[in-house]
Amino acid sequence: MTTPQSAHPSAQKPVRFLEGERVYLRPLGLDDTDWYFRSLYKRETRRLTGTQKHYTREQIHQYIESKAQDSSSVLLLIARRDDDQVIGDIQIGGIDTFNRNAYIRISIENSDNQGKGFGSEAMRLMLDYGFGILNLHRIELNVFAFNERAIKAYEKLGFQREGVQRQALYYNHAYHDSILMAMLAEEYREKYLRE
Numbered sequence: 001m002t003t004p005q006s007a008h009p010s011a012q013k014p015v016r017f018l019e020g021e022r023v024y025l026r027p028l029g030l031d032d033t034d035w036y037f038r039s040l041y042k043r044e045t046r047r048l049t050g051t052q053k054h055y056t057r058e059q060i061h062q063y064i065e066s067k068a069q070d071s072s073s074v075l076l077l078i079a080r081r082d083d084d085q086v087i088g089d090i091q092i093g094g095i096d097t098f099n100r101n102a103y104i105r106i107s108i109e110n111s112d113n114q115g116k117g118f119g120s121e122a123m124r125l126m127l128d129y130g131f132g133i134l135n136l137h138r139i140e141l142n143v144f145a146f147n148e149r150a151i152k153a154y155e156k157l158g159f160q161r162e163g164v165q166r167q168a169l170y171y172n173h174a175y176h177d178s179i180l181m182a183m184l185a186e187e188y189r190e191k192y193l194r195e
Helices: 030-039 043-049 057-067 118-132 148-157 185-192
Strands: 023-027 074-080 086-096 101-108 138-144 160-171 174-184
Touching: 023 118, 030 057, 030 086, 043 101, 074 118, 086 118, 101 118, 118 138, 118 148, 118 185, 138 148, 138 160, 148 174, 174 185
Parallel strands: 101 138
Antiparallel strands: 023 074, 074 086, 086 101, 138 174, 160 174
């Protein structure tokens, strides 16, 4: 006996936790282990994120399992709405409920999906969630000085430069500065919620 395609569990549409016009953010599950593992070994992704360590598939599996229990972090995958293809991940982490602070990080894994506004849309969705649902007051990020495209995108989103951590990253035989940027809740609301 055959089952109709729609009744088969793998044919179900993924959960869309936060949805934009062209991308949506969905929870990361154990069945995403292989994608997450492969994405950590993309050369350009490793350079832009400053990833230096190597990880096994089993370590990634354990990491994803641990994230389900971590209340100080929200880690989501970024998928395109038109074809459900996962193109990256985004995280609000280090959530400090006393001071209402956190950091945000994003990675778009393939150059085919970079420079098209997918990352900016995903950031807007996550910032809206951070300021509007998690009630955060300040969200910060670090970006390496050589990643000029990302710096421009973050400034366009409304992040302010707060400082430079000089020679904070040693990567590929050279030291690189890390730029600290942040956005406050009132800055987000002023930029995006004015009518």
